């Protein structure tokens with residue numbers, strides 16, 4: 001793009017390059033601004049800041065568009081498997097059968113975790129939050145050396161081989177941790193998966209198999225899991241993905257970067273919203289089901305209550321993932337023969353919000369987390385595990401961004417600040433304060 005942006009600061013004019021993306025979105029390149037003017041930009045929450053160029057996910061918040069590597073989320077959720085989507089996000093193209101089988105085989109060959117990890121898991125109180133455990137265990141795994149280090153001596157091994165090996169280890173081991181965290185909460189034995197099963201089929205079996213019963217695969221559950229994981233698989237530069245990229249930019253390992261991403265996802269304004277939504281819906285039901293009362297609380301600026309599962313930094317029309325999940329929630333409840341009053345409360349809340357000027361004016365619509373918890377609940381996954389399921393789905397996205405960041409040789413992430421603290425002052429000894 002040839003055009004420049006002109007910036008006039010104290011009568012001196014600066015020409016800044018305009019960068020255009022493949023979907024015509026435009027950014028002003030300010031990377032040399034400080035060098036030429038000694039001035040920085042200030043943008044708390046990075047509401048207007050692009051942190052990188054990325055070819056992974058395209059999102060148009062005004063139009064409600066979400067695409068992974070050019071493929072629409074609607075089509076992928078309908079037709080693809082989660083592992084195909086993982087490959088697509090990480091490597092840029094849909095895999096052929098040979099490529100997909102190789103990835104699955106490599107994952108299966110590495111899906112053993114050192115038994116000592118069980119001992120670490122058992123030292124957590126049963127009441128510990130699963131997201132804290134998952135983040136800690138992801139970090140703890142590094143001590144058991146699953147990660148390959150890049151060889152500085154051998155030229156035989158390419159950088160891509162080194163990354164592939166670490167990616168496979170992560171995709172193999174995290175689902176096991178997820179299953180173990182879930183089983184320990186339920187007081188069940190911590191088993192290994194089945195080598196012959198597909199990726200999602202194996203995860204589902206590891207989570208739900210009971211020790212005293214033959215495990216029978218339920219297609220409704222597998223389909224729902226597959227869809228949910230795909231819908232969560234990536235969402236460009238969100239809080240946790242930006243965390244993974246920034247931690248990875250210091251050359252911290254993939255496991256360390258993802259452990260940090262899990263912690264970032266935990267918060268209730270991000271992935272933790274799915275747990276918060278269900279808590280909110282259950283609180284409304286216990287309170288008698290008066291949705292209008294909670295709508296009023298959400299609009300009251302003196303009340304810290306927010307309608308969880310509503311609003312999004314980027315989507316200002318609708319969240320395409322929420323549309324797919326709403327239909328899926330109806331189907332899962334129907335197929336499993338569950339009649340959950342929580343779904344009715346969710347629907348009335350949504351209807352009221354869609355007609356309310358507070359929500360209309362602020363462009364607040366249901367997001368992905370509004371309905372996902374209803375499906376997890378129907379699958380008998382406890383509330384506190386919801387965000388762990390989100391983390392499981394987001395793994396390929398974190399991995400894809402970590403790989404892209406490394407391949408682009410991005411510099412260490414290190415924002416500036418505008419200092420508003422005290423100016424230089426003299427130190428007073430403690431006796432004279």
Ligand code: CMC
Pocket residue numbers: 045235238268269270271273298299305306307308309310311312313314362364367368369
């Ligand atoms: N309930 C009531 N008011 C809201 C809500 C809500 N859920 N969300 C935003 N607002 C109001 C907010 O008070 C503000 O009003 P005003 O302009 O009068 O001060 C206005 O809308 C803009 O909100 P904001 O907090 O400045 O917007 P943001 O872009 O910084 O935050 C958000 C986005 C998602 C953190 C926020 O909408 C929120 O807290 N939603 C509830 C939590 C939630 O569902 N999070 C999951 C997001 S989707 C999953 C993911 O990708 O992580």
